Amino acid sequence: MSYFSHLECSVPCSAARxxxxxxxxxxxxxxxxxxxxxxxxxxxxxxxxSLRGRxxxxxxxxxxxxxxxxxRPITLGEGWTPLIHAKRLGRGLGLERLFxxxxxxxxxxxxxxxxxxxxxxxxxxxxxxTLSVPSAGNxxxxxxxxxxxxxxxxxxxxxKDVKVPFIRECELYGADVTLxxxxxxxxxxxxxETGKPLGWYDVSTLKEPYRIEGKKxxxxxxxxxxxxxFPDWIIYPTGGGTGMVGMWKAFAEMEAIGWKDPGRRPKMxxxxxxxxxxxVRAFEQGAERxxxxxxxxxxxxxxxxxxxxxxxxxxxxxxxxxxxAIAVSDRDMVxxxxxxxxxxxxxxxxxxxxxxxxxxxxxxxxxxxxxxTVVLFNTGGALKYLDVLERR
Numbered sequence: 001m002s003y004f005s006h007l008e009c010s011v012p013c014s015a016a017r018x019x020x021x022x023x024x025x026x027x028x029x030x031x032x033x034x035x036x037x038x039x040x041x042x043x044x045x046x047x048x049x050s051l052r053g054r055x056x057x058x059x060x061x062x063x064x065x066x067x068x069x070x071x072r073p074i075t076l077g078e079g080w081t082p083l084i085h086a087k088r089l090g091r092g093l094g095l096e097r098l099f100x101x102x103x104x105x106x107x108x109x110x111x112x113x114x115x116x117x118x119x120x121x122x123x124x125x126x127x128x129x130t131l132s133v134p135s136a137g138n139x140x141x142x143x144x145x146x147x148x149x150x151x152x153x154x155x156x157x158x159x160k161d162v163k164v165p166f167i168r169e170c171e172l173y174g175a176d177v178t179l180x181x182x183x184x185x186x187x188x189x190x191x192x193e194t195g196k197p198l199g200w201y202d203v204s205t206l207k208e209p210y211r212i213e214g215k216k217x218x219x220x221x222x223x224x225x226x227x228x229x230f231p232d233w234i235i236y237p238t239g240g241g242t243g244m245v246g247m248w249k250a251f252a253e254m255e256a257i258g259w260k261d262p263g264r265r266p267k268m269x270x271x272x273x274x275x276x277x278x279x280v281r282a283f284e285q286g287a288e289r290x291x292x293x294x295x296x297x298x299x300x301x302x303x304x305x306x307x308x309x310x311x312x313x314x315x316x317x318x319x320x321x322x323x324x325a326i327a328v329s330d331r332d333m334v335x336x337x338x339x340x341x342x343x344x345x346x347x348x349x350x351x352x353x354x355x356x357x358x359x360x361x362x363x364x365x366x367x368x369x370x371x372x373t374v375v376l377f378n379t380g381g382a383l384k385y386l387d388v389l390e391r392r
Contacts, residue, residue, distance in 0.1 A: 058217035076107040104381035112142035115211030120146035128201035134187035137166035144175035205240035215246030232372035237351035241314035248317035273298035283325035300350035352378030
């Protein structure tokens with residue numbers, strides 16, 4: 001059965017509760033992101049022992065996914081990615097329990113598959129016939145693939161300097177690709193201006209409620225893969241921030257249904273590039289929201305988000321967890337892509353390298369203790385980024 005109930009404003013505002021059976025994007029009361037909500041009291045009857053023998057995808061948690069009874073997801077087998085005990089890396093850093101959650105093994109080679117599987121599923125069930133997304137690359141690939149699986153038209157808007165493999169993969173899935181001058185924020189503006197009058201369903205980050213629901217399953221998987229003993233630290237590369245927000249939401253859900261002890265949650269570390277670090281700057285300034293980061297640039301396309309709509313939710317998760325936000329250089333993140341590869345055999349995107357770079361900083365400061373459990377997230381694979389390895 002499903003415990004999916006309604007949508008709630010993330011602020012919340014006076015118009016806090018909304019009907020999930022009809023198309024909803026931002027809160028009509030205040031324009032802020034909406035979040036999927038569940039009957040968590042009733043969900044206490046759902047026991048984690050029931051997971052044994054279920055399919056090895058993120059839909060093994062379908063009771064707390066945005067599906068009503070009888071509905072089926074659009075799936076390509078996303079989720080249940082490996083949690084690798086990085087023993088050689090750990091020894092070099094003096095850490096006994098260092099793990100890498102390798103999201104590169106998802107369909108379309110990144111964690112974006114989780115969010116877009118959930119978003120496209122809900123859009124299809126709501127009757128959408130054309131989907132639109134602005135993207136720096138991986139989200140576009142994932143949306144195009146799931147739109148193809150659903151038989152829905154896909155319209156993709158990307159910065160014109162995006163890497164060619166991202167463009168070609170979108171075309172492989174039959175998507176219509178528009179390249180725009182500027183950054184992902186400019187792509188988002190043009191996508192909205194083009195698609196809104198035509199009735200396209202916008203699956204932009206946090207401009208619809210369901211990408212978070214796919215991303216939150218990473219936290220459920222960590223619990224299950226670590227025998228429900230959650231890590232002390234989660235180190236996560238942050239662009240739009242849905243992964244961070246989704247996992248924080250999942251911890252609250254697991255506490256509410258009795259799958260996790262209340263109170264102690266992992267310390268969340270938001271990692272950004274020095275050339276595009278709006279979350280880090282806001283965290284250091286004690287601000288609740290970030291400012292637009294001027295002249296944003298980095299080799300990690302997924303981190304080149306100069307202003308995230310859900311920045312306040314990311315900052316909330318970092319602060320409430322007792323975590324931190326760290327900016328790293330392009331040079332260091334590329335070097336650590338290589339280290340993940342040479343020491344652990346992991347195909348890491350620059351974003352994954354950035355997580356390792358941030359961990360090294362925390363270890364050097366004495367913030368992370370040798371006995372603590374640390375999970376790094378590698379959010380995508382290296383194959384679309386081979387050019388950065390050639391020139392460094």
